[in-house]
Amino acid sequence: MKYHLPEARVIGQQLTGQGIYLLNILAPEIADLAQPGQFVNIRSTRQLDPLLRRPLSICGVDRNEGLIRLWYQVVGKGTQLMCELLPGETLDMIGPLGRGFKADLTGKKAGLIGGGMGIAPLLFLGGELAKSNSVMAFFGGRNIEQLPKQGFMPKIPCQFATEDGTAGYKGLVTDLFAKWLEQESPDMLYACGPKGMLVQVVRLARQYGIPLQVSLEAVMACGVGACLGCTCAKSSKDEEGWLKACQDGPVFWEQEVDL
């Protein structure tokens, strides 16, 4: 079930790093149903520019309070308008959308690899997985500003990497992950981030034979499977059909898609 909340109320918004915001929205229907990896499609103006909704991953939920949390970076018109929203103001939202991570594990060891804003859905996932599994997260960004902060991080062990060395390991998050894989044998891997990072993670997962789920991004118009704008390449050429990031994804098994 997808809900359309034309006037979802902003509960609070805070800056967590340069140009990056954490937004809490009252959306009980969506909070109830949301699974890690799913997203919402948001319009934060009634004007005609920007016209379309903007997809953002659900970064966390508080089901008791009926809240959903988004963590996003301002990159253009839509996100700029969003970051100007004050508590009590409303935005127009559809959700929860898409297929989330398959995370019905117990007593297993899971590895999470996130780069940039791709960390957002993994924060939700990490918290859920940690309830009954051992989880290790690897989060990377360009600098310390881009990393998640105490307060909205789930309580999971985590290694950070920054390209400029302002926090954690100086270098790529995939380097940290590769070193970990040399010693550990996780049962399941989850990744979300820039394409270059995903390609490296896929290579490593295949090398060690560990199942991997990836969350992909695509430009979207409808977010509900109507426009075919977000099609992803299927890895197997002989199969009939296409994959829509908004409906079949955004989370896919690594072997389903051609990065």
Next chain:
Amino acid sequence: MSVAKPDLSVEIAGIKMKNPVMTASGTFGFGEAYEDFFALAGLGAVVVKGVTPEPRKGNTMPRLVETTAGLLNSIGLENPGVETVIKKYLPRLADAGVPVIVNIAGNTVEDYCSVAYRLSSCSVVKGLEVNISCPNVKAGGIAFGSRPESAAEVVNAVRNHTPLPVIVKLSPNVTDIAEMAAAVEAAGADAISLINTLLGMAIDIRTRRPKLGNIMGGLSGPAVKPVAVRMVWQVARRVKIPVIGMGGILTAEDALEFILAGATAVAIGTGQFVNPRCCMDIVEGIKKYCETNEIAKITALCGAAWKEENNAGC
């Protein structure tokens, strides 16, 4: 005084619709995408994605670019092919309580005819919309829609391969839209729908490359509305068959403009992406307008902007 229950029903080439609001092809999937937001039975008709004889992969990514109050798309008629559509997608529309119109496309006249013929034996299908105006495929599509002679040839051929009502969807990318309309009317079209998207493009100044994978795409949304209203006006004045107006409709006010310009019905495309209840909100809005303005039948408004006798009554 206001009219208690205005009659919103319209008829297009024998297809009876409870109101004049339809979905625009390619923006509503095969009717399943918005089912959580409203029941299909509330619509006048459902027009599904363009269907070709064979499955089509469509164009390379990216296929969407937002422009000021508009959307450029280069989907390229991605669809699973007519057989899969008949087997997998149409049956679930059988009990939806709404007339289903299938948009058809192809590379050759034979393609159009074979899809039309194949769909004619499906009881779910109440009409065909012949897309001779897709700007996103190299062969066919717009090639047929840009010259009156070739448009007439396709329409005539399709007409001879189906007993179903034939709606012809015109491209705005022509010099004289009324001439195109007259040509397809003469060739046997039962109705005309317009506009398909306007050919456009956008360039990324950072990468200095076109933003769409396919370089050019079709522009839709509020940005094209004045062009669409003008074309509906020109076409409706020229032909006797009913006109379905579309292009940038987001609200009931937009829809009413098209009806006043001469459209019997309207279709909503990009508006659905903006507001998932767009079609239903428009039905409601049209009803309210009729109530407040004492319009007993919506058909009285069709072309009222140029039919003087009707204008006098308003």
